[in-house]
Amino acid sequence: MVDEKEKIKCVRCSHVADDKDKYCIKCGAPLMNYCADTKRGKSKHHCGANNKRDAHYCSKCGHETIFKQRGLI
Ligand SMILES: [Zn+2]
Ligand SMILES: [Zn+2]
Known part of the structure; x- marks a missing residue:
């Protein structure tokens, strides 16, 4: 339901x-409020976790989220 x-x-x-x-x-x-740690190519570990929409920091790795980074929240 x-x-x-x-x-x-x-x-x-x-x-x-x-x-x-x-x-x-x-x-x-x-x-989507992805983890901002998604550097392609250079960084070997890119997190890219999808976080809650009010999350300032990634729940998986503690990096800033893209919403926070872009000043959306
Ligand atoms: Zn992360
Ligand atoms: Zn819009």
Whole structure:
């Protein structure tokens, strides 16, 4: 009975996004609060964990999240 599909709302402009969207089509803000430690190529360990939308730091590795890094929260 519980609808597990939560509507994704943009943290910056509150636009309701599509499930598949990764970025807000209205303002370009990221919709998922990934760990910012996702350096491709150079860094061997990139975390990239998907964190809660109000998380300032990654619950897995303690690195800043992209929401925090971009000043969205
Ligand atoms: Zn937006
Ligand atoms: Zn992390």
